[in-house]
Amino acid sequence: MLQEKASVVTDDSVTGAQTEGPPELVPNPSHLTLPTTPSIPQGNEPNQNIESIKVLLHERELWKKFHEAGTEMIITKAGRRMFPSYKVKVTGMNPKTKYILLTDIVPADDHRYKFCDNKWMVAGKAEPAMPGRLYVHPDSPATGAHWMRQLVSFQKLKLTNNHLDPFGHIILNSMHKYQPRLHIVKADENNAFGSKNTAYCTHVFHETAFISVTSYQNHKITQLKIENNPFAKGFRGSDEGDLRVSRLQGKDYPVISKNMVRQRLISSHSHLAGKLGAGVLTGHPQVLSHYQYESGVPLSNSDHQDHLSNPFPPSREPGLLYHCFKHRDNTRHLELGCKRPYLETAPPAAPEDHYFRSAPSYEPPLLSHPYCGETLSSREACMYGSMEGESGAGPGGAEDLTPPSLNMWASVQPYPRYSMQTVDTVPYQPFTAHFTSTATATSVVPHHSASMAPRPQSDLGLYSPASAQRGLTAIPSTSSSSSSSPLVAGSRDRVAHPPLYHRKPGSPLRPHRDFSAFPTQTGSSIRDPSYQYQMGLSTVGAHWTES
DNA sequence: TCCCCTGGCACATTTGAATCGC
DNA sequence: AGCGATTCAAATGTGCCAGGGG
Numbered sequence: 001m002l003q004e005k006a007s008v009v010t011d012d013s014v015t016g017a018q019t020e021g022p023p024e025l026v027p028n029p030s031h032l033t034l035p036t037t038p039s040i041p042q043g044n045e046p047n048q049n050i051e052s053i054k055v056l057l058h059e060r061e062l063w064k065k066f067h068e069a070g071t072e073m074i075i076t077k078a079g080r081r082m083f084p085s086y087k088v089k090v091t092g093m094n095p096k097t098k099y100i101l102l103t104d105i106v107p108a109d110d111h112r113y114k115f116c117d118n119k120w121m122v123a124g125k126a127e128p129a130m131p132g133r134l135y136v137h138p139d140s141p142a143t144g145a146h147w148m149r150q151l152v153s154f155q156k157l158k159l160t161n162n163h164l165d166p167f168g169h170i171i172l173n174s175m176h177k178y179q180p181r182l183h184i185v186k187a188d189e190n191n192a193f194g195s196k197n198t199a200y201c202t203h204v205f206h207e208t209a210f211i212s213v214t215s216y217q218n219h220k221i222t223q224l225k226i227e228n229n230p231f232a233k234g235f236r237g238s239d240e241g242d243l244r245v246s247r248l249q250g251k252d253y254p255v256i257s258k259n260m261v262r263q264r265l266i267s268s269h270s271h272l273a274g275k276l277g278a279g280v281l282t283g284h285p286q287v288l289s290h291y292q293y294e295s296g297v298p299l300s301n302s303d304h305q306d307h308l309s310n311p312f313p314p315s316r317e318p319g320l321l322y323h324c325f326k327h328r329d330n331t332r333h334l335e336l337g338c339k340r341p342y343l344e345t346a347p348p349a350a351p352e353d354h355y356f357r358s359a360p361s362y363e364p365p366l367l368s369h370p371y372c373g374e375t376l377s378s379r380e381a382c383m384y385g386s387m388e389g390e391s392g393a394g395p396g397g398a399e400d401l402t403p404p405s406l407n408m409w410a411s412v413q414p415y416p417r418y419s420m421q422t423v424d425t426v427p428y429q430p431f432t433a434h435f436t437s438t439a440t441a442t443s444v445v446p447h448h449s450a451s452m453a454p455r456p457q458s459d460l461g462l463y464s465p466a467s468a469q470r471g472l473t474a475i476p477s478t479s480s481s482s483s484s485s486p487l488v489a490g491s492r493d494r495v496a497h498p499p500l501y502h503r504k505p506g507s508p509l510r511p512h513r514d515f516s517a518f519p520t521q522t523g524s525s526i527r528d529p530s531y532q533y534q535m536g537l538s539t540v541g542a543h544w545t546e547s
Numbered sequence: 548t549c550c551c552c553t554g555g556c557a558c559a560t561t562t563g564a565a566t567c568g569c
Numbered sequence: 570a571g572c573g574a575t576t577c578a579a580a581t582g583t584g585c586c587a588g589g590g591g
Contacts (some may be wrong), residue, residue: 229584
């Protein structure tokens with residue numbers, strides 16, 4: 001069984017926390033343990049431990065604007081990018097140490113919402129969480145110098161409501177509230193993580209929380225998107241949008257759309273989208289108890305409460321929550337191959353990103369295959385699906401809900417409450433997202449691989465559309481463009497499309513990466529007092545290996 | 548009937564290949 | 570022949586809207 005110990009080093013000046021061990025996938029959660037006392041980081045660079053890493057949210061003011069209005073993110077079957085995009089500035093890393101940066105999006109609570117009277121209101125219990133997936137920054141693993149050199153952008157991350165999404169996009173439920181998180185994992189000596197003593201930390205910016213929708217509900221949000229998103233320029237100009245419509249319809253007078261009318265009527269009703277949450281999100285009061293920071297300053301309890309209870313407080317300063325823990329034991333066994341979550345569908349045309357799907361977490365393979373990859377072949381973002389077996393607790397209960405053959409992902413649990421308590425007594429709350437260990441029994445196949453036939457679940461794991469596009473199937477790829485930094489703001493999102501992740505067992509020519517699950521919290525709501533730390537970040541067992 | 552989702556549309560930006568000039 | 574700058578078409582990302590399904 002896997003035993004985990006978490007440790008946290010808190011420092012008012014630090015926005016990150018350190019863990020001495022990698023998040024691990026816990027086959028048997030009941031055995032998961034966390035230290036009750038902070039431990040001393042054991043990194044090789046005493047002054048450059050993970051706890052000293054600081055992360056600043058880029059365009060924080062913009063995020064705050066959205067947050068105050070109640071951020072909404074469109075989710076579509078094909079996948080939709082987030083706007084504002086998730087970009088961060090990282091400092092405090094050891095320039096020579098290699099890190100892996102990844103993000104995931106977890107339920108902020110266990111409610112379903114509806115937009116009524118110009119505000120979001122709870123409409124019921126949340127639907128089962130979607131399969132948790134992780135989006136690994138394409139540059140990973142890279143040195144601290146690389147990450148700190150420029151902004152780290154996750155703008156290519158896409159959200160979808162397609163439960164069977166073959167592209168590796170992050171799957172969400174519409175009308176639910178979510179919280180993006182950033183994980184920084186220190187790559188081990190093998191440029192992997194998931195092995196013993198791998199350190200990692202998680203950063204949460206509350207202003208990035210959002211409610212997923214299939215069409216915008218709050219006109220205020222629509223306007224903010226149009227005003228700030230370059231791709232929406234065509235809709236800019238106060239009421240020009242209406243004018244455009246009128247032109248399109250051959251009319252010389254503005255046409256007010258139904259939606260516009262509705263929105264405006266609603267707006268006149270209440271000026272506050274920002275207050276929407278009042279009483280609605282009663283939230284996870286204790287979730288942030290230990291590691292919540294606001295601009296580096298720990299938030300007061302009341303603040304926590306407020307943050308949590310109201311997803312979109314009018315003028316809330318974004319708080320940063322982080323936690324970390326050290327992986328002490330690496331006893332996980334990779335007994336189950338990765339399973340393909342879906343893939344009954346035709347292969348994507350040619351997604352530029354590479355995605356990893358997590359294997360079923362019944363026996364989450366994790367550490368045996370550390371995430372290794374000095375040269376991430378593609379330097380492209382990767383999606384990891386969590387295969388955590390849903391414990392049935394919390395929305396989801398993947399085990400019960402997902403047919404093994406179709407979708408082995410576990411549901412994502414609501415944003416967890418982070419605490420450093422020992423979790424031995426806490427029932428395992430399967431988290432969902434974790435790296436797939438593809439190297440072992442699983443092979444990674446591009447979704448649109450040659451055959452496109454549904455992959456066996458054991459095959460689930462890495463996915464490289466690009467490689468497939470190039471006819472490179474079943475080949476673990478190395479980074480073809482190791483120098484590129486596709487997701488770095490300011491630079492083009494160049495994606496090297498390395499063929500990666502199509503792991504062909506025994507392929508001697510290309511390095512393959514294995515990813516163990518990076519357990520995300522699932523099950524209990526953030527508010528759930530019983531929700532313990534381990535839920536927050538489960539295991540990161542991914543691991544690249546170079547041939 | 549209402550709410551939510553889907554697919555298609557037009558527009559703007561981004562991307563990358565092709566072309567040109569030095 | 571090599572390199573960099575420019576051009577241009579295709580791809581991609583937007584929000585809007587009509588229509589459909591539960």
